[in-house]
Amino acid sequence: MTDFRFQADSLTCSGIPLDQIGNQYGTPVFIYSAQVLERNISVLKSAFETRGIHVSYAMKANSNIAILEMMQRAGFGVDIVSGGELYLAQAAGFEGNDISFAGMGKTRREMEAALEANVAQFNVESAFELEMLNEAATKSGKRPEILLRLNPDIDAQTHPKITTGLRENKFGMPPEEVFQHFVDREKYPSLDFTGIHCHIGSQILKPLPFMDLVDYLVNYTGNLGKAGARLTKVDLGGGFGVDYKTPFRDILETTPFLGEIAEYASEKLGHYQLYIQPGRVLVANTAILLTQVIGLKHNDLKTFIVVDGAMTDMLRPSLYGAYHALIPTRKRSGKMTVDVVGPVCETGDYFAHDREISTVLPNDFIALGSAGAYGYVMASTYNARPFAPEILIQTDGTVKTIRKRQTYADFLALNS
Ligand SMILES: Cc1ncc(COP(=O)(O)O)c(C=O)c1O
Known part of the structure; x- marks a missing residue:
């Protein structure tokens, strides 16, 4: 369409x-075009939500209030990366429970605002963030859920400036470090360690990097479980690409592999509550x-x-x-x-x-x-x-x- x-x-x-x-x-x-947006929303819903994978719109792609309101009415959650995005998400009607807070340099003030808003989860990207968030949470008397962002060193086969899942990139933490934080989770009594988050890059046009990510996480979360971590959530990030050469084509023609990825992820990791955070594919x-x-x-x-x-x-x-x-x-x-x-x-x-x-x-x-x-x-x-x-x-x-x-x-x- x-x-x-x-x-x-x-x-x-x-x-x-x-x-x-x-x-x-x-x-x-x-x-x-509202028609195209409605179409994209319905395709994402039937590919992912029907398989129990919750869609959290990465609002960094487009944060106009009217667009956010359409995502909110669709029942999607929202993925934010700043205090400003928190403010806009709330203005569009998202409740704390709909919001996940990603971002690799959250300030103390942004953490406090997100705690105040009772956001559903923080996706944490560094040891310093664990310290800061634990302190802020203790002070607020809350115990937020956190997912640790793991950098799996998987090549998303996309443009170098939008690749995020390689070891040389600033995002996430190496697998050994994430593992150690789970082992040491008692050091952060005000944080509830519930899951793993990955986002390997953007404008990915092949299903294979996502399949590799799922395979990697099956193994990784299995090992974490054996080490005593009680994981309930896995967030696979966003990154689904679109065809910039032919902008007026339907989402299922330009990004035909959404259902395939959803099927694979729910089959292999369906024992966790699964999330994705698409931005571009919903709005481009x-x-x-x-x-x-x-x-x-x-x-x-x-x-x-x-x-x-x-x-x-x-x-x-x-x-x-x-x-x-x-x-x-x-x-x-x-x-x-x-x-x-x-x-x-x-x-x-x-x-x-x-x-x-x-x-x-x-x-x-x-x-x-x-x-x-x-x-x-x-x-x-x-x-x-x-x-x-x-x-x-x-x-x-x-x-x-x-x-x-x-x-x-x-x-x-x-x-x-
Ligand atoms: C953590 C995270 N999630 C989701 C996204 C959305 O990516 P995309 O718009 O490619 O789906 C990004 C984009 O940079 C991101 O950094």
Whole structure:
């Protein structure tokens, strides 16, 4: 199921021409399809929840309140990594019991806020965090559940900047250290050691790394059990990838292996309460970033299409060299090979290099695909560029602004 499609040579969402939205709301603008999000939610539910694996949405991928509310209404939990995310999750209606707190550098203040909120579990990543959390928990008179994040040294076969489960990465703890903490758990009387957490990376497009992770954990948790640990929970993290080349395809076409992984995990580890923490796969294909062509310039080597969207709206190409499809919203004949760049004063401000796209003219609109994950949440106001608005096309076809464009006056709001 896709909701973004060409109708009469014009790219639409739920039948509404994107050009119309661009003209009405201005650009750059993020445009979301509620239909696609509902579809993704239902696929994740039937792949995982029906097999007893609880989905905890990793809200770092997209923390707009309207999106969070849809996840909450779906019955998903939420995975947070900061005090700010805790605040937003609660604002969207998640209860403490729905929230797991990950993150490898939680501050004392963030721990206290999460204890106050009675979050369901803390995923702990270091010895110093055990000490700090035990102290904070003792002071609060609470005994939170903790899962230790284990770094299994499994290659997720993804981009180096989004690989997290290798020994050289900063995330989690080596298996021997996690084991020792379980053995020494009496040292932390205010912490209830209930499980293991892993997250091996992001944008993983093959099932094998997840199968390897499950196999690894079968063995590892078995050994922990023999050593006397009473484990009840295993959190397998997120990381399910999407196809950035074809952004308007259904989740089951781009990420067909969700059921296979769920089946394997529940078969091998189903004696534990299992969790996953997907972010990207739930939201990436729900949105496009619409940007307008300001002008074209040429030199002897290249043609540059200068658009009004920039790295400040979508950082991924600049940060990771990530590929995003660029689709002119109006079909014209002919093709051109171009660099698509933003107006920011950085050479790294680009959406594509040497990309063949259909012909565009000044004032045409271009949709950047798969903009729903790690898009707005990574935006900045560099060059004093306001945050773009977010528009949701609801399932009944009505258009709702779910975040307004920042104004210049907002830039001064925090000054004293
Ligand atoms: C601990 C943890 N869980 C879940 C996720 C979500 O990953 P993804 O959006 O690839 O599913 C991340 C992403 O960085 C993470 O660090």
